[in-house]
Amino acid sequence: MEIILSVNAGSSSVKISVFKAPEDKTTTTPTQLAEAVISGLTAPPASLKYTRGTHRTNSQDLPSITSQEAAFHHILTHLTTDAALPELARTKDIRYVCHRVVHGGNYPRSQVIDSSTLHHIEALSDLAPLHNAPALGIVKAAAEMLPQATNVAFFDTSFHSSIPEHISTYPIDQRVAKKNGLRKYGFHGISYEFITRAVSTYLSIPRTSLNIIALHLGSGASATCIKSGRSHDTSMGLTPLSGLPGATRSGDIDASLPFHFTHDALRPSRSASSSLHLSRAEHILNSDSGWRSLTGTTDFGVISARGREEDELAFRLFVDRIVGFVGSYYVKLGGKVDALVFAGGIGERGERVRRDVVGMVGCLGFGIDEGRNMGVGGVDGVVVDVGGDAGMGRVLVVRTDEQAEMARGVVEGIGRVNEGGRK
């Protein structure tokens, strides 16, 4: 039996799922055995949610877990000591460990991690300051703790390699742009890959003719214009900072703003290190902005429910920025949109965000069924239709699963991975 561990290190959480590879060669869908999620890393104390089949537990606060790497260690111990999960009792049965690596530069697909890939990912750390270094910490810990396993990196950027050049290019000196790799890369691609497949199956539309506007709204939030099943444009850019605001990120601002915010914008940040070159401006815009700066909390669930003046400002600002991208992408798709899709922690659980966004894009023909919108939590399945009357644009909620997407990728590529090549 081949066991796959899928590790998704987000900016505020670490999610790890355990899968069994299918023995039947006609499917690439692995079976999930368990899932452990530590969330709240930006709003301590962190907490653990654990699911094994129908068994679910929520742990008490975990004040000592403040980093992604600490969360990885905690989850691995939890999984390997769960007597009801005998598949993990012998860690040498773990054959593959998939890692979500946010910035993959020009890698168009997943890579088996060796010293050269590791070096490449390390070099990209400055372009995903909240993500790449923590993911690498986990890769190294996994290599030490599970030496028999093959580590495979899946990149958020790969899905967006189809973005046309005139969309991914920044209007700056192209010699500098090419030399330094300054272009739009886009992120959350593993999630968008999952969403594209799930919606294609749900609507019975072949992937190659599927047009959707997908919103992945979590601690980091992005919008993507998916044309004929491929990324055509996305709101994040060179780094995951641009586009929509997030838990601690500003999203789009006037590029001159940092120089008016602080006179030492270009000085190294206190969180910079020999392996992470970070200016004060980058630290402020990545870690001390967004919901944290506007409301004092990074939890959008709290902001949506609390209703203080500053919460309402943050909420309305988010809806405003989201509908701006929906309008733009609607035009880029020539009005031929098969569905508007909500995903990510806020997209899947934020009834109010969905109601207000869909309300504001009603002029584009989208509508919501309030009963179904409120009832999403009680409906099983990966895709839930919350749209209004027939004849209106479809509005869907997709329970995205980056860990499942990576595990599926490993199963698809097992032959090639075993040969030591690229997936």
Ligand SMILES: Nc1ncnc2c1ncn2[C@@H]1O[C@H](COP(=O)(O)OP(=O)(O)O)[C@@H](O)[C@H]1O
């Ligand atoms: N009921 C809710 N309404 C709106 N947002 C919610 C709700 N529950 C959780 N969230 C938000 O979802 C976000 C986490 O999303 P998730 O996609 O899991 O994060 P990550 O980016 O770390 O992967 C947090 O901001 C959390 O507050």
Ligand SMILES: CC(=O)OP(=O)(O)O
């Ligand atoms: C790319 C990104 O912002 O990821 P996350 O939302 O998981 O922090």
Ligand SMILES: [Mg+2]
């Ligand atoms: Mg995430």
